Amino acid sequence: MKDLTDFKPKRILACQLRQIGDVLLATPSLQLLKERYPDAELHLLTEKKCAPVLENNPHVDHVWEIDKKALKNPFKALAFYSKVGRSGYDLIVDFQQLPRCRWVILFSRAKVKLTMPPPWYNKPFYTHWGKTIYGYAAMCKASVIRPLGIEWNGERPKIWLSEAEKAWADKFIEQHGMQDKRFVTIDPSHRRITRLWPARHFAGLIKLIREQHPNLKFFMLYGPGEKDVAEDVAAQAGEGSIVSDHMLSLREMAAVQARAALHIGNCSAPRHFAVAVDTPSLVIHGATGFGWRFPSDEHISLCKDIECKSCNKNQCDTRECLEEFYPEDCIESALKLLKFKMS
The missing domain is CATH 3.40.50.2000 (Glycogen Phosphorylase B;)
Incomplete structure (x- = not known):
């Protein structure tokens, strides 16, 4: 896989769905991505119930909310995932490899599609992956973005209150x-x-x-x-x-x-x-x-x-x-x- 340390994306999509705690545990990675690429737009794909965790977060420019009730119709769901995937991302970071994330990735022409080491049946969806570091959950998530030259240094989950x-x-x-x-x-x-x-x-x-x-x-x-x-x-x-x-x-x-x-x-x-x-x-x-x-x-x-x-x-x-x-x-x-x- 090509080295990514010099990669300079302009538009980034991170994928982190359920549960609420997991989305909060992804905020250190979002912070690290924004610090690494301060001029890039950073978007997050998550479930509607988790979206409040990201309100006022200075590192996230936009949140795509998956409303499962509204997307019960498979055609509406595919239209939504297509819209997200075709929104001009250079880099997609998938922390989960869930089916709904993979649909978005399938529709995307992002140059880099980054995740943790995938099983063989998921490998065709991604271009890059790195070794998982096990331990504290937020640190484990951050290990996904290590191929970008990013290291977790104890950053804690954070919610910004008004x-x-x-x-x-x-x-x-x-x-x-x-x-x-x-x-x-x-x-x-x-x-x-x-x-x-x-x-x-x-x-x-x-x-x-x-x-x-x-x-x-x-x-x-x-x-x-x-x-x-x-x-x-x-x-x-x-x-x-x-x-x-x-x-x-x-x-x-x-x-x-x-x-x-x-x-x-x-x-x-x-x-x-x-x-x-x-x-x-x-x-x-x-x-x-x-x-x-x-x-x-x-x-x-x-x-x-x-x-x-x-x-x-x-x-x-x-x-x-x-x-x-x-x-x-x-x-x-x-x-x-x-x-x-x-x-």
């Missing part, structure tokens, strides 16, 4: 009886049972923390269909636990997390938002590995040390890694992290 969003968060926090850096966000939900720490354990950890910080509040985060989980944790935890009737949008959640002293939760998108707004995080791992943890002392991942840990399975009969991993196993790390923002 002054209006920050002001909204200040008012929201005050309305719910919380104070800046004197509350913890709790993310007790997950769609996978093998990544879901029991509600009673979240409640138990809240009680242990309150023994040391009785004035600290705990704000429950939840998404569509998850309010009952948040209410269950709050009911078991008792005093100091807050569940808002208003389900926060992605950007509202980020703005609230930016004011928190700590984020505690399962391995899901809010943990990446905590990194993006510079709030310490404590994450309980079940089946997932530690590649999702940002490498910093302010972000701690914990799991039960058993033989089958990080199995990455979606079903389990015992869920020992979660059921038998207790609040007492986490309290020391939680109190340590609280010192970062409350000292």
Whole structure:
């Protein structure tokens, strides 16, 4: 493959679809691409539900939003992918090799179509690929663009909040009886049972923390269909636990997390938002590995040390890694992290 270190694209398309956390984890690569090619236009192809993550991002000039409902008709879908692919890109960076990304690439005449090492059946879609570097997920994504002479140097995911969003968060926090850096966000939900720490354990950890910080509040985060989980944790935890009737949008959640002293939760998108707004995080791992943890002392991942840990399975009969991993196993790390923002 031809060396790309002297390649000078004028128009770049990056492809990163689901999930929301994955799009946020791609923001360091978008930053590095823009820094490498400051005069180039940088566009992103993603799903509509993920687009809010990119609002106000100074490194992205345009976002192509895939609306899956609007594109149910295959002819409309092909027309959309054709329009994107034929938008004059010199460089396409595909972080996933998903079918919808490949349709765009198929329609494109980009000189360089870059991705991670593809299986044999995907090789015809791409012109270049480089060796994957495994580790932190954002670093792994950034290894895709190493053939361009770009290296990841610890850049963190980031979400750019507007002054209006920050002001909204200040008012929201005050309305719910919380104070800046004197509350913890709790993310007790997950769609996978093998990544879901029991509600009673979240409640138990809240009680242990309150023994040391009785004035600290705990704000429950939840998404569509998850309010009952948040209410269950709050009911078991008792005093100091807050569940808002208003389900926060992605950007509202980020703005609230930016004011928190700590984020505690399962391995899901809010943990990446905590990194993006510079709030310490404590994450309980079940089946997932530690590649999702940002490498910093302010972000701690914990799991039960058993033989089958990080199995990455979606079903389990015992869920020992979660059921038998207790609040007492986490309290020391939680109190340590609280010192970062409350000292």
